[in-house]
Amino acid sequence: MKQPTLVHVLQPKWRTALTRLQQERATGGRGKMMVLGAVGLVFWAGVFGVLFRVLRYFRGVEEIGALLAAKLLSLVLLSFASVLLLSNVITALSSFFLAKDLDLLVSSPVDRLRLYLAKLGETLLHSSWMVALMAVPIFAAYGIVYGGGWLFAPLAVAAFVPFLVLPAVLGSASTLILVNVFPARRTRDLLSIIALGAAAGVILLFRIIRPEQLARPEGFQNLLDFIAVLRTPASPLLPSEWVTRAVMGRLEGTWDWLPLYLLWSTAAAFVAGGAWLHGRLYGAGYTRAQEGAERFVRGGFWNWSLGWALGPLGAARREFVLKDLRLFFRDTTQWSQLILLAALLVVYLFNIKALPLFRGEQVPFVLVSVVSFLNLGLAGFVLASIAARFIFPAVSLEGRQMWLLRSSPLELRAMLWAKYWVGTIPLLVLALAITVLTNLLLRATPFMMAVGVGTILLLTLAIGAMALAFGAFYPQFETENAAQIPTSFGGLVFMMATIALLAAVIVIESVPVYRYLQAAFNRQPLVVTPLMLGAFALAAGLCVAATVVPLKMALRRMEALEF
C-alpha cells in the first residue's frame, strides 16, 4: 500500500495553524500581532544589546577575549540543551501519547516510521520555537561583533538545527520508556513536578553560588590556570561544544568541517535509533497511555478544615470556593508551580539580604528608604507574575463546565466573587509577608513601612482584579494544561497593564516620599502638606479604580460570553 507523505500526515496541524492565522487576521488580530511583535522586538533588542556590549568588551581583552566569548556561548548552549531536553520530554508526552489526533493516526494504515517522524517534528517545533527565537539575537551579536560575514547566518542555522533535533529525539525516547513503565497521565504528573523542582533547584543554586562574585578581580589567583579552564571544553562529547566550535571556528578564521559533520551525523543516527526504539516500544506504550490515573480520593479535608469557616457565605459560594481549592490541589500541573514560586521568593529575599547596605561604613538612611520604596515595584511585579499563574487562568478553567454554571441559579457575580477572593487572599498574605520582611531586612523607618504596607495592600487587590478580568477577556477555554494559559497573548497584555499600574503608583507616591526624605535628610520635622495627602489619595484612588472597574468589566464580559 502506498504510504502518505509526511506533509499529508501533518496536514491537520499546519492547516489548523494557517486557518487560525487567517481567522486572527479576519477578526482584527493585527493589533494583537503588533503588540506581540513589539514585545518580541524589545526582548530581542535587549538580549542583543547586552550581549553586544559584553562581546565588544571581550573582543578588547587580549589573549583571553575569544576564549571568554567561546566559553560564554558554550554555557548558553549547554543551558539551552538542558531546557530543550526537559521541554521535549514533557511535549513528547502530549504529542506521542495524549494528543486527540492519535486515535485517528494509530487506527489508520500509516506506518510507524511516518508516525514517528510526524510526531517528532511536532514535538521539536512545540518545544524548541522559543529557544530558537532566543538564539537569533545571540548569534546575531556574535556574528556582528566578530565580523562573521554573510555566510555566518546560514552556517549558524546549519549548526543549530541538528542541535535542536538531538534533545527532541532524546526527550521523545525518554518519554517512550517512561510511558512503558508508568501510565501516561501519572507520568505527566511526575514530570511536571520533576521539571519544576529541577527549575527551582537550578534557580536556587545559581543564586546561592553568587555569580557576581566571580567578576571580582581577587577571584583570579593565576591567569594561566584561568586560561587553562577556559580552553577546556565542558565535555568534547557535548553537542553544545560542537556548535560552539563550528560557530567560533568561522568567527576566528579557523574553520573546520568536523563539528558540523559530527552534529549532522549524530542527529541522523539519533533519529534512526529513535525510530527503531519507537517501532519496538510505541505499541505497548500507547496502550498503557490509555489507562487512566485511577485514584481513590478520601476527600473531606477541605470540608473539615475550611468548610465550617465558609458556612456564613451560603451553600453556593461555599461549595464554589471548596471546589476551586480541591481542583487546584488535585491538578499537579497547577499546584506544582508553587515549587517554582517558593524558589523565586527565597531568591527574592536572598537578593534583598545580599544588598551591600549594612557592611562597612554607614549607609545613609535615604538610600535604604529609596531601595525600600523601589522594592514596592519589584514586589508588585512578583505578585503580578503570581497572579498571572494562578488567578488569570481562573475563568478559562471553567470553560468546559460553563454549561453547568450558566444553567444553575448561581449568579455570575457570586462566581466572580469566589474566584477573586480564592486567588486574592493568598496573594494578600504573600504580599504583606514579603513587604514586611523586606522592610525589616532593610531596617526601613515606620513611615516607609506604612507606605509600603498600605500601597502593596491596595496594589494586590487591584492586581487580583486585573488578572481575573484579563482572564475573562482573553479566555483559553480549549486548553488542557492550565500552566500554558498565562503564556498566552492575554497573559502578556495583563502583565503589561500591571506594569503600567505599578509605574503610575510609584511615580505618584514618589512625590510624598521625596518630601519625607528631604525633611529627614535636612533633619527637619515632617510637615504633611495637601500635596502629599493628595498624592496618596490619588494613588489609592487609582488602585481602587483598577480593582472595581476590571471586576465590573469582567462581569459584563462573562454575561456576554456564550458557550
Added chain:
Amino acid sequence: MIRLESLTKDFGSFRAVDRISLHVPKGTLYGFLGPNGAGKTTTLRMIAGILRPTGGRILVGGHDVQADPIAAKALLGFIPDRPFVYEKLTGAEFLRFVAGLYGQDGQVVERRVDELLDVFELSTWKNELIESYSHGMRQKLIISSALIHRPEAIVVDEPMVGLDPRAARLLKELFRGFVRRGGTVLMSTHTLEIAEALCERIAIMQGGRIVAAGTMPELRTQHAAGDVGLEDLFLRLTGGAAAKELQAVLEA
C-alpha cells in the same frame, strides 16, 4: 411549564433558530426532534440560560429566563449532550457542588447523593475522581446532577448517548415516573423509537423552525400521513431523500 415566544438566535449572519414558539405543558414528556444542525441544541441551551436569545422570550414556570434567571433556573435541571465535568472532583463531590449551586446542603443533600448514585449504579465509584469514569458513567452522573435539587422541569439533550441498555431503560422509567409525579421533560433525541414510545407530544425542527408540533395523531392528521410511524413522518418532514442518497452511495 416551558413557553417559547418567537424565540430567535443568530450566530453572526447565520440564523440558527428562527422565531419559534412552543408550549410545553406541566406534566408532559415533550420530544424535540430534528436533523443535525436543525437548531435543537441551541434552543435547549437558550432555555437552560446558557445562550442568550437574539430575540423572543422564554418562560419557565412563568419566570422569564432573561429577566428573572435565578427563579427560572431554580426550577430547571439541564442535561447537556456532551458530559464535560470537573475531572478532578469525585462523583459525590460533584453532586454536592451542584446541590450547593442550587442553595442546598446538609444531610438532605447527602441522602439524595447516596440515593441517586445508588439508582445509577455509581455507588462504588462515589469517591473516585471523575477522570477515571467512562463516557456512560459521566452521562449518568450528569443526569444525577440534574435531579439532585428536585427540579420541576428537565431539559435534556440527547440523553441516551453513551448509556448502556440497562441505564437507557432506567432513564426511560425515571422520566416516566418524573412526569407521573407532575414533572415536565423537554427532550431532544435522534432515537425516534424512544420519542415515539415515551413522548406524549412531539415538535420537529428543521432549518431553525418548528415544522410540526403536537401529539402523534395530530401530526398524522396535520400532514395527511395516514397511519405512518414517526420515522416516516420525520423523514417526510425533514427531507428523506438524503437517506436514500446515502444508501445509494454505500451500495455503489
